[in-house]
Amino acid sequence: MNIEKNNVAQIEYTLTNAEGEVMDASDGNPLAYLHGHSNLIPGLENELKGKTKGDKFKITIPAAEAYGERVDALIQTVPNNMFQGVDNLDVGMRFEAQSEQGMHSVEITAIEGDQVTVDGNHPMAGLELTFDVEVIDVRKATEEEIEHGHAHGAGGHQH
């Protein structure tokens, strides 16, 4: 069975950045994803199409096909009273923030006096990413998985 829309594939992967540092890896716990539902970054999902159990490949994906380019407009400085109720505000903390595009995650990147700089870019935005992938299994998705838009079971979404 080949990977195509509405199939669930299990993959082992190792993700490295342009410097060759490992940023993420499945490490023996294969990731299960539902193909054709944007569960993965576009560059990786496109490459997986048509692959089958046992296939291995390595691909380098430009930022635009991964988590997108960094956008300066997503970096904002706000007064620290926006974080009322948060103790020990510190660089590196992440928060869920409401914006016109819905909820998204922001990270505090600087604090100066009562001014806090938050960055709403994805942590991997702007990075070229290399994936080493092995396809472990491919199966048909269940009706429920297609309805939910993600894979269930081992390596997939746990409800």
Ligand code: ZN
């Ligand atoms: Zn579900």
